[in-house]
Amino acid sequence: MLIDRRLLSNLDHALLVAVVIAVLFGCAMIYSATRWNTRLTAGNPLLYVKKQLAAAALGAAASLVVLSVDYHYLERFAKWIYLASLLLLASVFVFGKRTKGAIGWIKIGPVAIQPCEYAKIGVVIALAAYLAQQDDLSDLRSFIVPALIVAAPMALVVAQNDLGSALVLAPVFFAMMYAAGADAKLLLAIVGVILLVIAPFSYFFLLQTHQQMRIKVFFNPGLDPRGYGYNVMQSVIAIGSGGLLGKGYGQSTQARLNFLPEHHTDFIFSVIAEELGFFGATAALAVLFFIVHRGYSVAQEARDKFGALLAVGLTSVMLVHIFVNAGMTMNVSPCTGIPLPFFSAGGSALMAMTISIAIVQNVYMRRKKIIF
């Protein structure tokens, strides 16, 4: 099953280059953030960079497979993909490993994978496939099935005690509904109800104390500077102290001296901002938002509705990750364990993102009828 050369030449090269830049940029920062930390790297300063590059290589290989298959097969097998995603999520309850209160990992041999990163792709595919068939999304009844498609995996992720990852799917749902032509007023009304009624209700009656604290600390980081507010406060100090030009590559003090926790994963953006300053951090954001921009452009150019929805959904997942993660480091969004796409150290997230990009490229490649 070879890919036609001409098909490859139809790739979105700008998008490809941007992703490569983001991954390499990320590796450079991961190296800077971990090389001095012998407890983390066990004496091998390149350990995390190697892991990241391996994940990127695996992701590239998987991407080639994805590219070779016309994305319309995804539509045809959407039900099975969805079911597989749910099973993958459920498997965590059987094989799962608990880290920091959440059980989101399963270990296969030496590799730990995070099913929820992959499941997001499956959910987007299923939702796109379903919505592509719907012409009329103007009443509440037509929202029920798509909502259930998203709610089931969300429930499973919530049950894994990973509320943050679950909530990522909510904006993705609305984005895809909107793109699919759902009644805008109705969507707005639902968002309003969620924000004004369900969110406060959940906060007071459903959230656990530690989750409530995360929210409280978001509104007032000084509330618990040595506890829940610590990470965000140290991150804000790291970013702010970077100034215009930063402290220089490898010169962070907040990360190097461990004031900043999780500096190679969740808080990699803080390291960028501390070491490379406003220019470096803006550059990183620019690369990421360029990827998002290209993703939405692919949706605009897609040959059909399924392709467009696929691109919108996968790009929106990325956008939410970027905004929530970078926002978290600057106390613009609440603290969750969501990684920064392409930058944060973490194999599953990187591979899932690479595969998402491959699917978007797939849509782009086949935007026109190909004449042999």
Add this chain to the structure above:
Amino acid sequence: MMNRTRTQSERRLRVFQIFALCLFLVLVGRLWQLQIIKGEYYKSRATANRLALVPISAPRGIITDRRGEVFATSRMAYTISVVPQEFSDREAEVRLLSKLLEMPVEEIEAKIAGQTEGRYGLPYMPTRLIEDVPPYMLVRVSEHKVELPGVIIEEEPYRSYPNGSLAGPIIGYVGLINQEELARLGEKGYQSRDRIGKSGVEREFEEYLRGQDGVTEIEVDSLSRPVATVGARAPVAGSTLVMTIDAKVQQSAEDALRSQLETLQSGKYKHATAGAAVALDPRTGEIIAMATEPGYDPGWFVPRISDEQWRQVSTGVSGLFNRAISGAYPPGSTFKPFTAIAALEAGVIDLDDRILCSPSVSSRYYRKRCSIWSKGRSHGYQNLTEGMINSCNIVFYELGARLSVDQMASAAKQFGLSQPTGLRFTPVEATGAVPDSSVRDFMPGELASYAIGQQVTVTPLQMAVAYGGIATRGVMYKPHLIRQVIAPDGTVQTQSVPEVMRTAVLSDRTWDYLHHSLSEVTRIGTASSAFRNFGIPVAGKTGTAEVPPGDPHAWFVGWAPADDPEIVVAVMIERGGGGGASAAPVARKIMEAYFAPTGE
């Protein structure tokens, strides 16, 4: 229809682009706010995170006598501390420490626990286990250094007083700063761990003696583990104070006073347990010696005084009370020169006038007596000079009858009695009291006792200054203890110059009378036995101040050489009996030490 959906979909997809752009701008805007607008603030926060400033105590300045004899200096003391984060095997290390330091494990753990509460961002601060460790313990810990990565030995200057209790009450002592001092001096950079002069020169000249603490900047990680030393500022020692005190004279003053007290106690005067002596140069105001008994050794307060020693110095006849400066006593007959001054200046008596001293005249003086009557003798007819030489009370009762209280008071005040001498010292000197008619009315009998110094109080220092004024014929210098302040780099920071505090203007006849009669006191008068064969003419006056019901206070105040004054000495012994027998011999020994050839 198909076309409509198509355009709607295109429009909606464009919304995503715009929405993404908005989010991008929000994030960049926030970056701008944090990094550019508030960048400096967060830089300082990051620095505060990163750097622990560990102070290095500066040694206090040295205090020497006028010849450079060291009275107070600093020695290096060693403190054993632990940095709990640095322990590799905490339990084993604490157990080993407990053995080496002879300190129970629980006590060590309790000290550590006092400093390590909370989770993040503990300040870097070693827990001090033992201060000023004895050398053998220091050696033991050093030998096990490899097994004790969490233990550090800190060096710290401690005050040391090589001369022990000599001049102790002048030097004063140093102690840990208290809350009140911290509140008052906090803005001068004092911190709660600092030591500060509490009394004496140590306190009064704290500003010069205090050094400038240095600091070591240690980079620490989030668990306050030291990572590296990134900077240091060396401490600057305090300035050296050169006192006006002459160690040799000081030593003899203390020895003479102490041995005289012992002699008196073993003899007739069981309660003679305290006394004071002041020697100063009447030409400059420099204090040559100042003794107060009992005294104390400032070394007792390093690093802190034991409860037992504190009880010893602070209760009963307290060593912390500087009698030379803070004690106000009735001067007794040493007041008589001032009565004579008032009488001569007022013209109420001629030098030729004779007054009869005999028990038969007692009724005229309200049944008051002359001290000689108890020996079965009397002075007979006396002129004013003889009255002074023999310290005849009747002569002065007569003056008391002829003078008003204000005339006597103003003569005394002209020489500074009842006023501060201006000495810079802590605690502030007592002023004593010279009451006049503005205070109350005096009965005629009280005026008689006023004339012999029983109605006023003075400090030994005031008397030394006042007699210095007589010796110099009217010029009184501000007494002082410090000659020079020398900065650590050797330059003279402050040099004290003689400062005239007050002048007394009297007729030459009165000055001549005073010099003549007071010189005769030590030759043929009440102090003659004390100064027999002294070699250098001395002028002075004895005093025996009645303080019923106990024994009287013994006084002698005088200067030498009588015709060319270099030193004036005031000696006062509480409950010491007669001034001529008890106080004058002490004064003589002080003068002997002063005039002895230095041998250099």
